[in-house]
Amino acid sequence: MQKEMSQRPDPERAELIRAKADLERTVARQSRELQEAVEQLESFAYSIAHDMRAPLRTMHQYAEIVARDFANQVPPEALSYLEKIMGAAEKLDSHIREVLVYTRVSQGRLEMQPISLDRILSEILLMAPHLNSPAVELTARLPLHPVIGDHTALTQGFSNLLANAVKFVPAERKPKIEVWTELRGENVRIYIKDNGIGIAANDQERIFKLFERLQPESTYEGSGIGLTIVRRAVERMNGKLGVESEEGKGSTFWIELRKGEL
Amino acid sequence: MINPAPILHVEDNEDDQFFLKRAFNAAGIQNTVHIVNDGQKAIDYLSSQGDYADQQQFPTPCLVILDLKLPKIHGLDVLKWIRSHKEFKSIVVVILSSSPLRNDVDMAYNIGVNSFLVKPLSADQMTHIGRLIKEYWLEANEFSSVCDVNGPPDKLGVRPPRLFDGQ
Numbered sequence: 001m002q003k004e005m006s007q008r009p010d011p012e013r014a015e016l017i018r019a020k021a022d023l024e025r026t027v028a029r030q031s032r033e034l035q036e037a038v039e040q041l042e043s044f045a046y047s048i049a050h051d052m053r054a055p056l057r058t059m060h061q062y063a064e065i066v067a068r069d070f071a072n073q074v075p076p077e078a079l080s081y082l083e084k085i086m087g088a089a090e091k092l093d094s095h096i097r098e099v100l101v102y103t104r105v106s107q108g109r110l111e112m113q114p115i116s117l118d119r120i121l122s123e124i125l126l127m128a129p130h131l132n133s134p135a136v137e138l139t140a141r142l143p144l145h146p147v148i149g150d151h152t153a154l155t156q157g158f159s160n161l162l163a164n165a166v167k168f169v170p171a172e173r174k175p176k177i178e179v180w181t182e183l184r185g186e187n188v189r190i191y192i193k194d195n196g197i198g199i200a201a202n203d204q205e206r207i208f209k210l211f212e213r214l215q216p217e218s219t220y221e222g223s224g225i226g227l228t229i230v231r232r233a234v235e236r237m238n239g240k241l242g243v244e245s246e247e248g249k250g251s252t253f254w255i256e257l258r259k260g261e262l
Numbered sequence: 263m264i265n266p267a268p269i270l271h272v273e274d275n276e277d278d279q280f281f282l283k284r285a286f287n288a289a290g291i292q293n294t295v296h297i298v299n300d301g302q303k304a305i306d307y308l309s310s311q312g313d314y315a316d317q318q319q320f321p322t323p324c325l326v327i328l329d330l331k332l333p334k335i336h337g338l339d340v341l342k343w344i345r346s347h348k349e350f351k352s353i354v355v356v357i358l359s360s361s362p363l364r365n366d367v368d369m370a371y372n373i374g375v376n377s378f379l380v381k382p383l384s385a386d387q388m389t390h391i392g393r394l395i396k397e398y399w400l401e402a403n404e405f406s407s408v409c410d411v412n413g414p415p416d417k418l419g420v421r422p423p424r425l426f427d428g429q
Contacts, residue, residue, distance in 0.1 A: 058278075
């Protein structure tokens, strides 16, 4: 009896299978289209950002040339305005560069491989000597456990977190940063702890969003894109990112990635 | 001793032409600088075609400063053209571009550029670049005989111009 039933075509079941296949195809197509749209948008953002730098460079250089080459003919008050033009151009240029970094982190091809965090940290310190200066107390519990990641994306994420750890510290306090790793099953969690201003519990979600700032730019410079770059880099490496913090008592940011063997 | 051959500046943006000229003046570079504003003109200049047929007036440069985003022919294609012609293979080409796009930088070095510089934001940094070009490329560096103004022309496909005839 059962055998007979299985041989007989079941139109409902066939219809269901067809519908399922249709649905899968539609979802796949829509995901592909969405992905393409995101890529196009990011590529558009990249070219806009890139093209914006040229006129900015022109503005800055002419203002500078007037200030330098015609210093004797320009009244001091006007010179101070030229300095303001240059300052604004520098600020905008720095924001544009961050947008370019963001789109590069978003679009660049990743090469996931075992990576030595000790090496990445020493490379970052070479490139950003202010992190390694006597004005900053940086303690790394070496060796850090290797992870699986992309060298560029991880360097970008790690260095942005270190830069923030130094930046968001009250002027009268000496920045103290601690870096360590912890094995969590198949993963490694990289911690970066600072003694900075901390983040209130209800602001902790906001900080990873694009252009969000909790502090006025006059107190702490920046575009509000640094942590979004970290988030994007970590997401693309299939990792996790988090923060533990209390206002006024410093923050501990962490990145979790698959553990690597070197 | 500074090589007296001219410098070819390939740049379509007049402001950028001015900024480099100012930087070269500040650095004390005395070589003649010929400016062409698109990729085709750069090739015309080097191959002594059209407006640049007079080799006395437009001699082979010792140094080409090349922008990438150029009208008519892209800078990387100009570079490919230069490197695919044996008589220009050894000319020093320095790219001066507005952005260090990883792909462009890698491609430029693969094709055979000698150096890749990024246009800076400030005029002071531009002056610094002018000085670096003078001290490294024009003073410390030895050029190949292709841009030697009195060099042996026989083995080369083109005759190097004689700027100082009679000397």
